Structure formats: C-alpha cells, structure tokens
Amino acid sequence: MPDPLLPLPPALDQLLVIRRWLELTLDRVDERIGAVRAEEEARARRRPPPAPPQWWIEYGIGVSRRPDRVHTEACKITNRGKPATREAVLEVLRAVPSAISCPLCRPDSELGLLDG
Known part of the structure; x- marks a missing residue:
C-alpha cells in the first residue's frame, strides 16, 4: 500500500537519485551540527565580559x-x-x-x- 504522505516514484533509478540526495543533505546537516556545537563550546569557554564600572x-x-x-x-x-x-x-x-x-x-x- 503506498504511503500518502510521501509519494515516491516507482522507478529504481529515480529512487536511487533521491536516496543519494538525502545522503548528501544529511551530510550537510551533520556538518552544520558539528559547526554549531563547536561555536557553542567556544562561546562557553570564553570569559564573561567584565562587569561595567559602578x-x-x-x-x-x-x-x-x-x-x-x-x-x-x-x-x-x-x-x-x-x-x-x-x-x-x-x-x-x-x-x-x-x-x-x-x-x-x-x-x-x-x-x-x-x-x-
């Protein structure tokens, strides 16, 4: 029974193209997650700014x-x-x-x- 939420083409070559595109997209998302995590870790390691003078x-x-x-x-x-x-x-x-x-x-x- 076909899934109504995600209609997929019946041809194997089209399915393989979609799979490859999803792999590449997942790789980009994983790279971005790594970059964001690195930025957050670097931000956490920074010293807080000095308190303003009173x-x-x-x-x-x-x-x-x-x-x-x-x-x-x-x-x-x-x-x-x-x-x-x-x-x-x-x-x-x-x-x-x-x-x-x-x-x-x-x-x-x-x-x-x-x-x-």
Whole structure:
C-alpha cells in the first residue's frame, strides 16, 4: 500500500537519485551540527565580559584636568569620564574641594555620604 504522505516514484533509478540526495543533505546537516556545537563550546569557554564600572569620575577640560564630578554607572549626563572604584570616588569627593556629586544620579546618596 503506498504511503500518502510521501509519494515516491516507482522507478529504481529515480529512487536511487533521491536516496543519494538525502545522503548528501544529511551530510550537510551533520556538518552544520558539528559547526554549531563547536561555536557553542567556544562561546562557553570564553570569559564573561567584565562587569561595567559602578562609578565614573568626570574630569574638567583644560590643562589641569582635575576631577570635576563623580557619577554612578547609570548616569547618562556625561561621556567624558573614566571608570573608578568606590574608594577612588570617595577620595575625590573628600580630597578635591571643587569636585561635586552629579545632581542627576546622586552618587553621594549611594555612597552613604548624605544623612537620609
């Protein structure tokens, strides 16, 4: 009884051509599976990207380039800064009289420098 889902030709030479095409297609699929597995293994071996810095120190313009403001990582007010550690930001706020906390992102609140 013929299979209604997959009608096949009755001629042997046509069936052999279909078989060969299926073999070649299966080989291509197997090669692609191997390539995808290799990509996934390579991706798994890569180091995760470093965490974004939590603090930024913005420097003034000019010759002195003193620290001007400090920001949290989420602040979008400036693109003129360098990543910094919590300790470096605290040191800037304590030691540089002209440096201020950004009024938008309020790093002084996150650092615990404000009372409430």
